[in-house]
Amino acid sequence: MLQDDIGKLIANGFNVRRGPDIEVVTDPYWIVSNKSASHTSPYGYDVHVPLIFMGPGIRAGRYDGSVAVNDVAPTLATILDVETPSGSAGRVLTEMLAPR
Numbered sequence: 001m002l003q004d005d006i007g008k009l010i011a012n013g014f015n016v017r018r019g020p021d022i023e024v025v026t027d028p029y030w031i032v033s034n035k036s037a038s039h040t041s042p043y044g045y046d047v048h049v050p051l052i053f054m055g056p057g058i059r060a061g062r063y064d065g066s067v068a069v070n071d072v073a074p075t076l077a078t079i080l081d082v083e084t085p086s087g088s089a090g091r092v093l094t095e096m097l098a099p100r
Contacts, residue, residue, distance in 0.1 A: 071093055
């Protein structure tokens with residue numbers, strides 16, 4: 001097991017029941033795909049992607065804070081004024097919501 005930053009990222013993202021038997025980590029800026037990005041490497045340029053919300057109820061602006069994938073469902077539930085999913089573990093991104 002690698003004990004550097006990349007090894008820790010891989011270990012933290014590994015699921016014993018659903019994970020692969022082999023994990024391939026390429027050098028930076030190399031991907032094993034015919035796509036331009038995979039979002040599966042442990043490098044910052046590949047894992048940091050923009051999240052864009054537009055429309056009524058959204059405050060215009062740029063918000064540079066960290067957002068987890070888990071934050072999308074409770075935020076959308078709040079915007080749509082529906083119950084937050086029972087398995088939801090994220091937070092509502094209140095900083096981008098316009099006052100009602």
